[in-house]
Amino acid sequence: MSTLLAATLSTLVFCAPGYPGGADDAKPLLDQFASAAAASSGWPTGSLAVLYDPTEAGGLAKLHGADATLAFVPYPFFVEHAAEFHLKPLVQADMTNIGPQQRWTLVAKSGRITGPESMVGYTLLSVAGYAPNFVRHSALQGWALPPQVKIEATGQVLSALRRAAAGEPVAVLLDQTQAAALPSLPFAGELKAVTQSPPLPVAIIAVVDSRLAVGSARTLQSGLLKMGQKGGGADSLGPLGLHGFVLPQLPAPATVP
Amino acid sequence: MIKVICCGLLSLSVAACASRPPSVPPAAADACLSHAPGEAACLYGRALALGLEARTHPTRATALLNSMLDDLAGAESADALYDEAGPARVRALVLLRAPGWPLGPGDAEAGLSAARRAAALRPLYPPNLLALAEALAKNGDTAGAHENYARARAAVLALPAEANRDEWLREAEVGMQGK
Numbered sequence: 001m002s003t004l005l006a007a008t009l010s011t012l013v014f015c016a017p018g019y020p021g022g023a024d025d026a027k028p029l030l031d032q033f034a035s036a037a038a039a040s041s042g043w044p045t046g047s048l049a050v051l052y053d054p055t056e057a058g059g060l061a062k063l064h065g066a067d068a069t070l071a072f073v074p075y076p077f078f079v080e081h082a083a084e085f086h087l088k089p090l091v092q093a094d095m096t097n098i099g100p101q102q103r104w105t106l107v108a109k110s111g112r113i114t115g116p117e118s119m120v121g122y123t124l125l126s127v128a129g130y131a132p133n134f135v136r137h138s139a140l141q142g143w144a145l146p147p148q149v150k151i152e153a154t155g156q157v158l159s160a161l162r163r164a165a166a167g168e169p170v171a172v173l174l175d176q177t178q179a180a181a182l183p184s185l186p187f188a189g190e191l192k193a194v195t196q197s198p199p200l201p202v203a204i205i206a207v208v209d210s211r212l213a214v215g216s217a218r219t220l221q222s223g224l225l226k227m228g229q230k231g232g233g234a235d236s237l238g239p240l241g242l243h244g245f246v247l248p249q250l251p252a253p254a255t256v257p
Numbered sequence: 258m259i260k261v262i263c264c265g266l267l268s269l270s271v272a273a274c275a276s277r278p279p280s281v282p283p284a285a286a287d288a289c290l291s292h293a294p295g296e297a298a299c300l301y302g303r304a305l306a307l308g309l310e311a312r313t314h315p316t317r318a319t320a321l322l323n324s325m326l327d328d329l330a331g332a333e334s335a336d337a338l339y340d341e342a343g344p345a346r347v348r349a350l351v352l353l354r355a356p357g358w359p360l361g362p363g364d365a366e367a368g369l370s371a372a373r374r375a376a377a378l379r380p381l382y383p384p385n386l387l388a389l390a391e392a393l394a395k396n397g398d399t400a401g402a403h404e405n406y407a408r409a410r411a412a413v414l415a416l417p418a419e420a421n422r423d424e425w426l427r428e429a430e431v432g433m434q435g436k
Contacts, residue, residue, distance in 0.1 A: 181359030
């Protein structure tokens with residue numbers, strides 16, 4: 001039955017705004033992942049296709065396409081667009097060297113920011129800056145960011161940190177990998193971690209707008225959860241920086257002030 | 258997240274950055290350096306070979322690119338004018354196109370600095386102007402990027418027909434359209 005349900009082509013839209021990598025480079029790795037995921041789920045060969053887009057706009061356009069069945073997106077993207085696309089989480093990525101969750105850290109020039117109110121006039125830069133709802137209500141849910149603070153997306157985090165260290169009114173929201181690497185920068189002593197998020201999912205695979213039959217979604221979920229195990233397609237995960245998948249553990253929605 | 262994923266998705270058209278793509282594998286470049294330590298041609302050749310290797314071995318790309326940048330720095334110190342200011346030009350393109358901190362050596366500001374050096378040394382060589390235009394665009398200077406794509410186009414049109422002319426012209430014209 002599940003095989004019959006999945007016999008039609010399903011398309012997974014993979015979108016990672018702010019992170020490097022072009023579609024041509026991603027394609028062979030993602031095709032390999034799609035084949036392994038389909039095999040692990042008992043889906044017919046070739047029944048799962050993958051589209052990659054490194055930009056938010058491009059990813060949104062692909063998700064609006066009628067063939068978009070699934071989304072593989074960073075958690076900030078999920079928070080920002082889950083309602084629009086009726087995204088229903090299937091699994092949560094378990095990342096190599098990170099795990100299934102990560103903390104985000106707000107960094108600024110040492111001594112400049114003493115509390116949320118002292119950020120008036122500041123610009124907050126982050127790879128997740130395209131997702132202001134995530135920034136305000138997930139990453140900084142315990143930090144009442146003043147409404148005047150501008151939130152901007154940047155893929156050039158090093159430049160943003162240099163600006164902050166130089167004393168510009170800039171704060172930088174770092175993901176866990178970036179925060180861990182911060183002490184290696186020669187100007188790290190000029191910067192200070194101001195606040196940190198609770199653990200949040202790193203990335204989610206979700207069904208788009210109920211476009212995948214329940215039975216197919218269930219078999220795919222089981223297949224993805226098996227992928228981290230030997231013989232479950234683990235070989236296709238390593239090149240993507242993935243260790244495997246776990247069941248979604250989404251935080252309760254933060255209260256929007 | 259996917260930054261880790263995309264660490265392996267580096268695309269560097271290293272051969273297109275250089276007027277003289279490497280004709281020797283890295284081992285031969287090492288042999289070249291053993292005979293002529295510090296020679297710009299050997300360091301430059303090995304740097305380009307490392308860049309190509311990074312492209313075919315994405316999981317080792319970061320280490321290979323760091324080695325490539327070391328060789329380019331050495332080549333620039335030995336002979337900054339080699340290959341029409343190639344060491345600074347290629348350095349710029351690596352810094353502009355590689356994944357940025359903390360995943361890789363990409364650094365748009367340092368890339369702009371290197372591109373400015375190349376263009377200052379050989380201001381009429383189209384790839385130097387194309388690299389400068391790309392660097393300015395990456396650093397948010399749209400007007401400066403357009404100006405340098407236009408300068409690159411004029412420089413290409415002033416050249417006699419040669420193998421790379423059409424490719425440079427196309428890159429300049431695409432850049433002028435802001436694509």
